[in-house]
Amino acid sequence: MSSMVIVGAQWGDEGKGKITDFLAEKADVVVRYQGGNNAGHTVEVGNEQYKLQLIPSGILHSDKLCIIGNGVVLDPEAFLNEVRNLENRGVATANLKISDRAHVIFPYHKKIDELSELKRGSNDLGTTKKGIGPAYMDKTERVGIRVCDLLKKDVFAAKLKENLEAKNSYLKKMFEFEGYSYEEMLEKYLAYAEQIRPYVDDTSVLVYNAIKADKNVLFEGAQGTLLDLDFGTYPYVTSSHPVAGGVCIGAGVGPALIGKAVGVVKAYTTRVGKGPFPTELFDETGEYIRKKGFEFGTVTGRPRRCGWFDAVIVRYAVRISGLTGIAVTKLDTLADIPRVKICVGYKLNGEIIKDFPASIEDLAFCEPIYEEFEGWEDVSHIKEYNKLPTNMLRYLERIEELCGTKISLVSVGPKRDETIVIEEF
Ligand code: GDP
Ligand code: IMO
Ligand code: MG
Numbered sequence: 001m002s003s004m005v006i007v008g009a010q011w012g013d014e015g016k017g018k019i020t021d022f023l024a025e026k027a028d029v030v031v032r033y034q035g036g037n038n039a040g041h042t043v044e045v046g047n048e049q050y051k052l053q054l055i056p057s058g059i060l061h062s063d064k065l066c067i068i069g070n071g072v073v074l075d076p077e078a079f080l081n082e083v084r085n086l087e088n089r090g091v092a093t094a095n096l097k098i099s100d101r102a103h104v105i106f107p108y109h110k111k112i113d114e115l116s117e118l119k120r121g122s123n124d125l126g127t128t129k130k131g132i133g134p135a136y137m138d139k140t141e142r143v144g145i146r147v148c149d150l151l152k153k154d155v156f157a158a159k160l161k162e163n164l165e166a167k168n169s170y171l172k173k174m175f176e177f178e179g180y181s182y183e184e185m186l187e188k189y190l191a192y193a194e195q196i197r198p199y200v201d202d203t204s205v206l207v208y209n210a211i212k213a214d215k216n217v218l219f220e221g222a223q224g225t226l227l228d229l230d231f232g233t234y235p236y237v238t239s240s241h242p243v244a245g246g247v248c249i250g251a252g253v254g255p256a257l258i259g260k261a262v263g264v265v266k267a268y269t270t271r272v273g274k275g276p277f278p279t280e281l282f283d284e285t286g287e288y289i290r291k292k293g294f295e296f297g298t299v300t301g302r303p304r305r306c307g308w309f310d311a312v313i314v315r316y317a318v319r320i321s322g323l324t325g326i327a328v329t330k331l332d333t334l335a336d337i338p339r340v341k342i343c344v345g346y347k348l349n350g351e352i353i354k355d356f357p358a359s360i361e362d363l364a365f366c367e368p369i370y371e372e373f374e375g376w377e378d379v380s381h382i383k384e385y386n387k388l389p390t391n392m393l394r395y396l397e398r399i400e401e402l403c404g405t406k407i408s409l410v411s412v413g414p415k416r417d418e419t420i421v422i423e424e425f
Contacts, residue, residue: 002259003217004425005244008224009263009317011271012242013297013304015329015411016264017041020057020220022409022419028215029065030058031207033250034240035222036073036105036135037082038128040298044414048089051298054079055086055096056220062092065210067203070101071240071250073135074147076192078105098196099203100148101252106189107180108167109134115175125236126273128299136239138163147200150193160186204252211257219247219258225317226271233360236275244321260425262408263323265314267331267395270304272297276364279307279343293333308370310343311402316356318405325408325423328399331392332380332412340375340395343368344402371398380413385422 006023008014021043024030037053044050045060054074058064068074083093109131116134117124127133138144143166145159161182168179210217223242226232231243240246244261247253268289271277281289286306289295295304317323334340345354346366357363376389388396388410400407408423 002214003211003219003257004260004262005219005221005247005258005321007221007244007261007263007317007321007323008227008242009265009314009321009323009326010224010269010310011226012222012224013040013270013272014224014264014266015327016221017043017052017057018329018411018414019262019264019327019409020218021045021060022416023218023425024058024061024064026216026425027058027064027218029067029207029210029217030056031067031069031203031217031219031251032056032072032222033069033219034071034242034246035238036130036132037075037078038130038132038238038299039222041220041222042298042414045416050086050089050091053082053299055082055093058218058220059086059091059093059096062095064095065206066096067206067251068096068098068102069203069207069251070099071246072099072102073105073132073139073240074098074102075105075130076150076189076196078130080192080195096199097201097203097206098147098199100146100151100200102147103135103139103144104147104150105131105135106145106163107185108164108171109138111171111177112167115171115177119175124274130299133239147196150189151197151200153190156189156193157186160189207251207253208257211253219251221246225263225320226313228320231316231320233275233363236273236360244323260324261321262425263314263317263321263326263405264329265309265326266329267309267334269307269310269313270295272300272302272304276360277305277307278346278363278366278368279310280305281307285337288337289333293330308341308343308368309399310368311399312343312346312354312356314399314403315354318403323405325406326403327409327411328396328407329411331410332378332418335376335378337375340373341370342373342395342398342402344371345369373398380418382412383417383420385410385420388420
């Protein structure tokens with residue numbers, strides 16, 4: 001398998017957690033390289049369901065090294081809760097490492113996220129309010145506090161003082177929010193520091209050594225291509241780089257060391273939060289998909305917006321991340337819909353466009369051009385690719401043609417054994 005990146009090729013929630021857990025069986029190391037606990041990766045093992053936010057989806061295999069890379073923003077409280085919840089359910093976290101270079105999320109990041117959204121009113125971005133954007137802002141402004149700082153009491157005390165003065169003053173001026181006590185936050189975070197200390201390491205060394213020793217390393221993306229800060233539907237994006245290129249920075253690994261990039265796509269499209277969505281369905285088919293696919297946000301519980309498969313988006317993701325294959329999930333959810341559609345291009349101002357536009361104002365006016373396909377019946381019991389219904393195979397072949405890449409795997413249910421590998425990775 002060598003090293004492989006798993007990227008969301010739509011707007012997130014494509015089933016990256018399920019696919020990562022499935023592929024982790026053959027991996028030695030699983031690495032998260034961006035995002036934070038805005039992610040919600042649901043993995044089903046037997047009758048158990050796990051909702052992972054910061055911890056890589058490899059954790060459910062007890063022998064895999066799991067790494068939270070430097071590109072992740074880490075909320076220590078959320079991390080420790082996640083660890084506790086897993087341990088309480090009998091999942092060992094001894095093989096878990098956190099990068100000493102990861103930036104730390106503080107309560108003021110969450111508060112700024114929440115109050116900025118409130119202030120934007122109907123123009124809000126629909127963030128998860130986990131403090132992700134404000135924490136990455138501090139990173140790029142070069143005032144952020146990293147895990148390695150948190151572990152050094154004096155360094156941390158000084159950095160927190162400086163940051164808190166600035167943040168309290170900003171919160172007061174912008175939002176009339178009283179701010180936080182320095183002493184209380186210092187004490188709380190120093191206690192977190194001691195609890196996370198055993199997990200902290202220079203993780204890019206671990207990744208490099210694993211690759212050099214011919215171990216299989218899986219990089220697990222969070223969010224998706226259209227939520228990427230550069231390539232997504234800006235400003236309705238997250239503040240990190242979910243695309244495959246994000247791995248190099250977010251895990252500290254050179255591009256030549258990454259063998260493959262697999263995009264995870266749903267058999268249809270969903271998005272949580274705001275922003276244009278050309279194939280969105282506002283009718284009973286959209287409602288049917290939402291109910292049957294249980295399309296509600298893992299992190300916020302918000303209903304996900306649902307629409308037809310959009311090949312313009314996935315073709316874009318194939319190009320941006322150099323995807324060497326795609327994994328198509330939730331094919332079972334589309335079962336029993338008499339006719340299904342694929343968007344093959346957009347019409348904008350009378351012209352046909354095939355490449356995803358930069359401007360969301362243009363995207364909002366893009367009319368999808370559809371091809372229609374006969375539907376299929378329940379497939380969740382099927383274990384072999386060539387036993388899938390002919391209508392579904394036609395649908396999948398057309399997706400391959402339109403997106404310019406092969407389908408390496410299909411998923412017909414949330415469980416590990418509801419996965420059909422077409423081509424070994
Ligand atoms: P992620 O954020 O990309 O990991 O995706 P989420 O976990 O947020 O959302 C995907 C949801 O679909 C989860 O509840 C998975 O358990 C579920 N899921 C994944 N693959 C399949 C599939 O093939 N069929 C069905 N019915 N559910 C799936
Ligand atoms: P996974 O990894 C879907 C969305 C939010 C919002 C935008 C910005 O489970 O696929 P943020 O809190 O990141 O500043 O919010 O990004 N968003 C996601 N949507 N799946 C996710 O993660 C998401 N993480 C963030 O809804 O629109
Ligand atoms: Mg999710």
